[in-house]
Amino acid sequence: MSKTLPALPDAAALGALQRRTIWVLALGQVLGGLAFGATVSVGAILAARVSGDEAFSGWATASVTLGTAATAVPLAALARRHGRRPALAVGMLVALVGVGLVVTAVAVWAFPLLVVGFLLIGAGQAANLQSRFAAADLATDTSRARDLSIVVWATTLGAVLGPNLVGPGEAIGGVLGMPQLTGAYVFTVLTQGAGIVLYLVFLRPDPLTVAQRVTAHHAASGARLAHPDRPAAARYAMLAIAGAHAVMVSVMAMTPVHLEHAGATIEIIGLTISLHIAGMYALSPVFGILADKLGRLPVIILGQIVLVAAMLTAALGQYSTAAVTVALILLGLGWSATTVAGATLLTEASAEDRRTRRQGHNDLIMSFVGGVGAILAGLVLAWIGYGGLALTALAVIAVVVVCAPLGRTHRRAPIDAGPNTPAA
Structure with missing residues (x-):
């Protein structure tokens, strides 16, 4: 006796669900961005102080990104089996535990515990990264990059405000008796907690x-797959995303230390990181629209061009706070263009039965290379300085550009193809 296929929502209902999903994910990204921005702005300084050696300053960002890598695949597997909702909530919950360990580590001056705390905080970043793919679960080909980019863009508000919460956080931390420079993590706890409630309560029904x-x-009705598997294009998308992330993390992680050496105040450092993060997210809808209109590969190449401009500006203007700030903004823009277009290309180049697994592997790879890059960046900074670090990063960009032909798709799926296209 054959099973009767369960009734599916029609295209209009799926479209309404997609719009609601985007709003929930966008609000979650605002909350996650607040937490991430506060973490990045003081992490390198905390690592240098607790370790007693500036060569270890990159370990804060490195630990967060390696923690993201370690949790990306498990969270993707959890999403594949049970949906995006529990995966996103679990990632943010693990990050809350990490925040507690970081504050404790600074209080007792324990560098290994600090590293473990930042590793666990990486799970929150893994959840934030998974949100962009959740935005594409029910999207169509004509709007996939735009929908994905809207969720990326929503991080702007939280991420820009996050680093600027260091000052108010210090005041609150002083009242609470927290160690110096950990007060901002009060906001991290509040926003991460709110994000967990948001996903568990409002991300229903689960988009994945x-x-x-x-x-x-x-599949059961014999319909043709909307997106046949294109492994070469998927691998190139992973390469482009990982390369842009490695460049971004390496240079960004060392910027607070470089500016502190140059005499910049903590407020100036926070502002610079805020503008960098604004560059990462604020124009992502523009890149999403461009990727939908012009194609995924041209926007990836555009991102590489902007990254080259960022590295040259950083190298030539390393002794100018204004020039470094401009370089950090360009760095964010190049990362944004590459990530939005690359994530869309990865989704479309992967058959439906392989998509979630590849998305998890992508986040693992990009976070791993970012973590390794941050660790090596501290050594490079000590060896040849900030300008030398920026010029070294050009080699990574060159690899992405040379391999660009691999990202070509030989056949484009129908423009209305997507999960919210009703079955025939």
Whole structure:
């Protein structure tokens, strides 16, 4: 006796669900961005102080990114089995535990415990990264990059405000008796907690679960796959995203230390990181629209051009706070263009049954190379300085550009193809 396929929502209902999902994910990214911005702005300084050696200053960002890498695949597997909602909530919950360990480590002057805390905080970043793919679960080909970019853009508000909460956080931390420079983590706890409640309560029905039902329904009815598998293009998308992330993390992680050496105040450092993070997220919808209109690969190449401009500006203007700030803004813009277009290319180049697994592997790879890059960046900074670090990063960009032909897709799926296309 054959099973009757469960009824699916029609295209209008799926479209409404997609719009609601985007709003929930966008608000979650605002909350996650607040937490991430506060972490990045003081992490390198805390690592240098607790370790007693500036060569270890990159370990804060490195630990966060390595923690992101370690949790990316497990969270993707959890999403594949149970949906995006529990995966996002679990990632943010693990990050809360990490925040507690960081504050404790600074209080007792324990560098290994500090590293473990930052590793666990990386799970929150893994959840933030997974949100952009959640935005694509129910999207169509004509709007996939735009929908993904809207969720990326939503990080802007939280990420820009986050580093500027260091001052108010210090005041609150002083009242609470917290160690110096850890007061901003009060905001991290509040925003991460709110994000967990948001996902558990409002991300219903789960977008990935619904998308999996639609795919299974189409497969059972004999419908053609909307996106045949293109492994070469998927691998190139991973390469482009990982390369841009390695460049961004390496240079960004060393900027607070470089500016502190140059005599910049903590407020100036916070402002510079805020503007950098604004560059990462504020124009992402523009890059999403461009990727939908011009194609994914041209926007990836545009991102590499902007990254080259950022590295040259950083190298030539390393002794100018204004020039370093401009370089950090360009660095964020190049990262944004590459990440939005690359994530869209990865999604479309992966058949439905391989998509979530590859998305997890992508986040693992990009976070791993970012973590390694941050560790090496501290050594490079001590060896040849900030300008030398920027010029060294050009080699990574060159690899992404040379391999660009691999990102070409040989056949474009129909423009209305996507999970929210009703079954025939």
